Amino acid sequence: MLKSLLIANRGEIACRIIRTARRLGIRTVAVYSDADAKALHVRDADEAVHIGPSPARESYLVGDKIIAAATATGAEAIHPGYGFLSENADFAQAVIDAGLIWVGPKPHSIRAMGLKDAAKKLMQEAGVPTTPGYLGEDQSPDRLKAEADAIGYPVLIKAVAGGGGKGMRRVDAPQDFADALVSCQREAASSFGNTQVLIEKYILSPRHIEVQVFGDSHGHIVHLFERDCSLQRRHQKVIEEAPAPGMDQATREAVCGAAVKAAKAVDYEGAGTIEFIADASEGLRADRIWFMEMNTRLQVEHPVTEEITGQDLVEWQLRVASGEKLPKTQDELSINGWAMEARLYAEDPAKGFLPSIGKLEAFMLGEGVRIDTGVQEGAEVSPFYDPMIAKLIAHGPTRDDARLALAEALDESIVWPVRSNAGFLVRALEHPDFAAGTVDTGLIAREGEALIPAALPSDEALADAAAAFAEQSLAGFRLNAPPQRKVLLAVNDELVAVELPDDAADQSLALDDHAEPEPILLSEDGQTWLVQPYRATGAAAGIAGDGAIISPMPGRIIAVEVAAGQAVAKGQKLVTLEAMKMEHTLTAPFDGTVAELNAAAGAQVSEGTLLVRVEASPE
Structure with missing residues (x-):
């Protein structure tokens, strides 16, 4: 077993890895940026190394700094967590070349599955069913649109190097394709440094089913059953559960068998997830489940698999990286009860789910569930990283037991003054379709306002x-x-x-x-x-007047769509802001004229900055 481990990550996943490492007697080393100097993962680790300024591109994404920190502290191995450099094959190879142990799959496996188009071709060759689509090298807008027209709308444009819902656009009609492609490629370039895309047929009644797989260096590969991640908002998972509702044994054996076949095709070691899209218009059927992609790392939602199998997947990772065989054979793994996970984000559903930053003056989460978090009361939620602040995981003998326990824990949670999506999650868990297990990936988009919590208490x-x-x-x-x-x-x-x-x-x-x-x-x-x-002398402040378009958070302006003096229509795009790894489009509140323009592409802006002022058209 390893004796020392550097965790090349932050937040809840870093704390999660430290917890298992401590139980196994492994010394841990944390790395941190300026923004994370007082973070929980820094305090939890046995040692911590500063690696640079707050932006991830200057700290957590600089592989040389992380390897240097491991060498300086005498760490034997590097665990990448998820996100950042976890699926970067060049970084994995650099770790190995430095004489360190990489807690993850072999670099060639990461490369094989890292680009969605190449991975789909490989899966087709391995006999794994894949969705209809275009994977070609010709990336000209005309060719891509022609392929989309041939596939038939709706289609999905996906960045080949994408993940986490970024670099992905649904297109419902031919006339919308060009704008969607430009937006998708721009976001892909910003997030992944690669503008190449693929086109897939968009499934109209989709379920997102994924299978946890694990391999060791002795040629063994097993699955730890499936998870259902169908409840999504803008292609990002919101609530995950295991097992998948409505999954019969025959379908489970088919999809899990396909996942093992996929892992074997790339000689896989360590933790990985094979993601499938299912057409659930007639329930889950083996002949209507297709391979989408493979995530060559631990997943955010891995706790639900841990809860139903009784296994610690981080421990499995560390044992495999140490050269040991898998702790369990396939026959020794079974499903026990039901587990459900909700991702608690620092974001405001009432304001279009814009990320919320600031000090957590009050942060108390409900009881009776597992909580994985990287923050405590008094911590600062930074604008530099993903806004997820905790995961709440409930386990029970039945799906309803887990669902109700999770809803109760979220109901009891207090987060202030940073806004959170806890109320939104409660409403999602209590929605009749979700309660019945008939959810698909379009539920949140369809229900819209019905899932947004009330603006005021009862x-x-x-x-x-x-x-x-x-x-x-x-x-x-x-x-x-x-x-x-x-x-x-x-x-x-x-x-x-x-x-x-x-x-x-x-x-x-x-x-x-x-x-x-x-x-x-x-x-x-x-x-x-x-x-x-209310005191008459304490009037509220900071409320923008009609027509004032205010930056909702710190960020970088990546597109200005209008000019001063230009006439605009209600809902017309004015400015696109990039913040917390996502694009946010600001639009005109009514028909009018751009009376003031203080935005320029490439500029960094602070929260509350007046970007555009629109004067209403005379009636």
Whole structure:
């Protein structure tokens, strides 16, 4: 077994790896950027090495710095986690060339599966079923559109080096293809440094089924059953579960067998995931499940597999990297119960899921579930990295047991003032289709606003809050004012008139000029609000006027679509902002004219910067 390990990653996956390594008696070394100097993974590790400025391209993506840190600290091996350099074959080879152990598949396996088009060709040769599509070298817009027309719409444009939902666009009609291709290639160039794409037929009733595979250096390859990752938003997984609902034994054997065949085709070692797309219009059927791609690393959703199999997949990785055989044979692996995972993001569903940054002044997650996180209360959520702050994983004897336990834990969570998607996740878990196990990848897009949490707490919750403030009257409220039945509360930035409960109506909420009760955090259905009695002197600030297009977060402007003085229509693209590894399009709020333009392609902007001001057209 290894004696020392450097983790070339950050956040929850770094903490997750450290936890298993510590149990196995392995010394751990963390690496960190400027932004992560006080991060949890830095404190958890036995040793930590600073590797550069906050942007990942200057720290976590600089392989030479990471190898130097491993050499300087005497680490025997490097574990890449997921993301960053985890699927970079050149980095894997550089680690090996430096005399270190790479905790991952062989570089040639990564290369074989790293480009989606080459991987599909390889799978076709290996007899693994693949989706209809175009994988050619001719990347001219005319050829790509012609292939899309021949396949038939809708189609999916996918960056061949893509992942995590980036560099991927659905196109429903021929006239939309050109714009979608440009956007896809631009995002692919920014995220992966490769603009090449492939075209696939878009499945109209799709389920995303993936199989966990594992290989060792002794020629053994097994699967650890399937996961269902169909609940997605913009091609990014939201809730994952294992096993897949509606999967019969015959179909399971077929898809898991195909996954093992795929892994054998590239002489696979370590942890990997074979991803399949299923046409679920008539339920899950073996003849309607096709290979999509292989992820040559540990997956974000690996905990659900761990929960149903009782295996520690990070331990498996470390044992395989040490030259040991797989801990279990296929016959020794079985499914026990059901597991479900929700990804908790620092983002605001009410504002188009824009990432939310800042200090976690309150961060308390529900009980009764497994929690994998890389932050604690008081930590800073940075604009430089992926906004996922925790994973909550529930396990139970049945799917409903796991689902309800997960919903309850999210319901009890408090995250403030950073916004989170906890309330959105609760609504998704409680949606009738998801509860019935009939979810497909289009559910969130179809349901739209129905899954967005309420902007304000319920009337009952606000009444309870008002009563709680009334009880503080001796600590600062005037008791000689006339009784009030309605009071004004400030809920985040909004004023709300609330009727007091009968037993509190005899107490006034008129504030003393020299005292003010402490605000409270109100939590309901996973949402958190700051609530306090409204003071006339404390007017809310920072609300942009009509027509003011404000940067919602720090980022880089990558496209300006208009000019000063130009007439624009409601919904027209104005500016495209790149932040937290995603593109965000800002549009005109109404028909009008660009009266002010403060945006330039390539410029870095801060949160709250006025980018464009649109004057409404006269009626």
